Amino acid sequence: MANLSPNYVDIKNPSMGVNPHHLKNFYNQITKNQAMLYGYQFILTFIGPELELFFQNNVNDMEKNLTYHAQSAKLPAFKINKAKIPFYGNDFRTPTVVQFDHEWDTEILVDQNMRIYEAARAWLRSYSDLKYSGGGKRVIPNVQVRINILDTFHQNFTTSYVLERCLAFIC
Amino acid sequence: MVIYHLIYKALGVNENLTYYIKSASIPKSEIKSANVAFLAAGFVVPGIISYPDEWTVDVLLDQDLTMYRRLKMWHEEISSYRLDGGGKKVIPHVTANVNLLDNTMQNIVRRYVMEGCWIQELGNVDFKYEEGASTVQKCSCKFAMQYFYEVQGEQDPLQARLS
Numbered sequence: 001m002a003n004l005s006p007n008y009v010d011i012k013n014p015s016m017g018v019n020p021h022h023l024k025n026f027y028n029q030i031t032k033n034q035a036m037l038y039g040y041q042f043i044l045t046f047i048g049p050e051l052e053l054f055f056q057n058n059v060n061d062m063e064k065n066l067t068y069h070a071q072s073a074k075l076p077a078f079k080i081n082k083a084k085i086p087f088y089g090n091d092f093r094t095p096t097v098v099q100f101d102h103e104w105d106t107e108i109l110v111d112q113n114m115r116i117y118e119a120a121r122a123w124l125r126s127y128s129d130l131k132y133s134g135g136g137k138r139v140i141p142n143v144q145v146r147i148n149i150l151d152t153f154h155q156n157f158t159t160s161y162v163l164e165r166c167l168a169f170i171c
Numbered sequence: 172m173v174i175y176h177l178i179y180k181a182l183g184v185n186e187n188l189t190y191y192i193k194s195a196s197i198p199k200s201e202i203k204s205a206n207v208a209f210l211a212a213g214f215v216v217p218g219i220i221s222y223p224d225e226w227t228v229d230v231l232l233d234q235d236l237t238m239y240r241r242l243k244m245w246h247e248e249i250s251s252y253r254l255d256g257g258g259k260k261v262i263p264h265v266t267a268n269v270n271l272l273d274n275t276m277q278n279i280v281r282r283y284v285m286e287g288c289w290i291q292e293l294g295n296v297d298f299k300y301e302e303g304a305s306t307v308q309k310c311s312c313k314f315a316m317q318y319f320y321e322v323q324g325e326q327d328p329l330q331a332r333l334s
Contacts (some may be wrong), residue, residue, distance in 0.1 A: 019270070019277050021189055029190040034233035037308040041234065042298040075296035075310075078243065080250045082224070082291060082315050089219030093315045095260055095289055098250035147298070151234050158235050 041150040043157075044070045044106065048143030048166075054123040055116070069109045069116050073147050075161055076101045104145070104163055127167065140165045191238045193309065194229045195269050197283050198222065198319055222318045226267070226285060232296065232308040242312060245290050262287045262317060280323075287317035 030036075046055070046066045055066055079099045084091040110117050128136045145163040150156070203218040232239055250258045269283040294311035 019272055019279055026190050029187065030231070030233065034235070034237065037232040037234045037236065038304055039298050039306065039308055040300050040304050072297070072299040074298070077292055077294045078246050079292040080246065080290070084224075090221075090318070091224070092262060092287070092317050093224045094262055095249045095258075095291070095315070097256035098246075098252060098258075100252075149234070149236065159240075 035152045037149070041152070041154070042073055043067060043148045043150060044073050045146040045148060046070075046143070047146065048141065050123065050126075050141045050143055054119045054126075066108070066116065069111075070106045071109055072107045074104060074106075075147055076104055076163070104166070141167060143167075188230075188238065191231045192228045193231055196226070197269055198226055198285070198316075222316070224315055225291065225313055226288070226316050227311055227313045229309045230312050232310060239293070239296075239310065242290055242293055246293055249289060263289050265289065267314065267316070282322040283319055284322055285314075285316045285319040288314045291315040 044067055051066070079101075081096045081099055082093045083096050085094055086092075108116055108120065125131075126137055128134050143166045145166050147161045147163070148157040149159045149161075151158050200220060200222065202220050204215045205218045207214045207216055230238055230242070247253075248259055250256055250260075265288045267285040267288050269285075270279045271281045271283075272278065273280050290312065292311075292313040294313070296308060296310045298308075
């Protein structure tokens with residue numbers, strides 16, 4: 001039973017009774033050395049042939065450019081499922097397989113001509129349209145969404161998270 | 172005033188996490204009951220203790236996502252799409268300690284030790300364009316754990332009971 005507590009030795013650490021963490025350490029550790037991340041430090045990039053077809057993704061035409069119209073983003077959660085292993089009256093929890101959220105949403109600004117909105121609707125209808133009695137393209141498209149995290153100067157990406165094979169969002 | 176700090180060991184993440192984690196909780200303990208019927212009356216007798224299997228904290232995010240990346244590395248070591256969901260499927264030797272301080276904030280008066288922690292979920296991070304936003308980004312991090320116990324002074328109650 002003692003083996004269930006492999007870090008038992010640490011508990012016997014003689015320094016246990018003293019708090020080793022103070023404001024000075026916090027100041028040096030985070031606030032002095034690291035710039036923190038704020039909710040506006042991101043840029044979304046949409047890449048894929050289907051997007052070019054529907055949105056004509058052109059940086060010179062801001063009205064058509066999804067990057068400028070998307071106003072929010074969410075870095076999806078990463079989950080690992082767990083399995084219970086009973087032993088006597090207790091359960092132990094072991095990790096199993098990773099699981100991703102398969103949905104992702106963003107808010108899109110709408111212009112008065114609703115060009116972005118209509119383009120998104122057209123993309124949506126390409127998968128299933130009442131004109132075809134619900135028929136349409138039944139493939140996973142080659143579309144990427146990249147969530148680029150910016151540094152505090154808003155000049156460089158520190159990290160980019162790529163969401164692969166995105167299907168049209170719901171309007 | 173109750174203050175806590177956390178120490179755990181995995182992939183070189185230990186003391187650093189103490190400064191990045193901004194909230195924690197002491198899990199509940201529950202003893203399951205069993206019903207025993209006798210004549211027309213019912214009696215409730217204690218059964219076996221049960222521990223919550225999850226424990227969640229909030230992690231501060233810096234612009235380089237230092238801690239987020241390390242936690243994600245740990246996550247991928249357990250199960251990764253690159254390995255078709257495979258990875259280390261063991262209960263790791265990781266403990267999380269919630270230390271309660273006295274009002275001088277110098278001495279640890281009580282420690283709660285959570286045994287066999289592994290990262291189960293790294294939560295969403297929500298981004299939004301906001302004028303004058305001044306809130307530092309956080310993300311929740313859920314750990315699976317096996318059981319926990321309280322240590323007071325330098326005595327480990329689990330070991331004391333066994334001896």
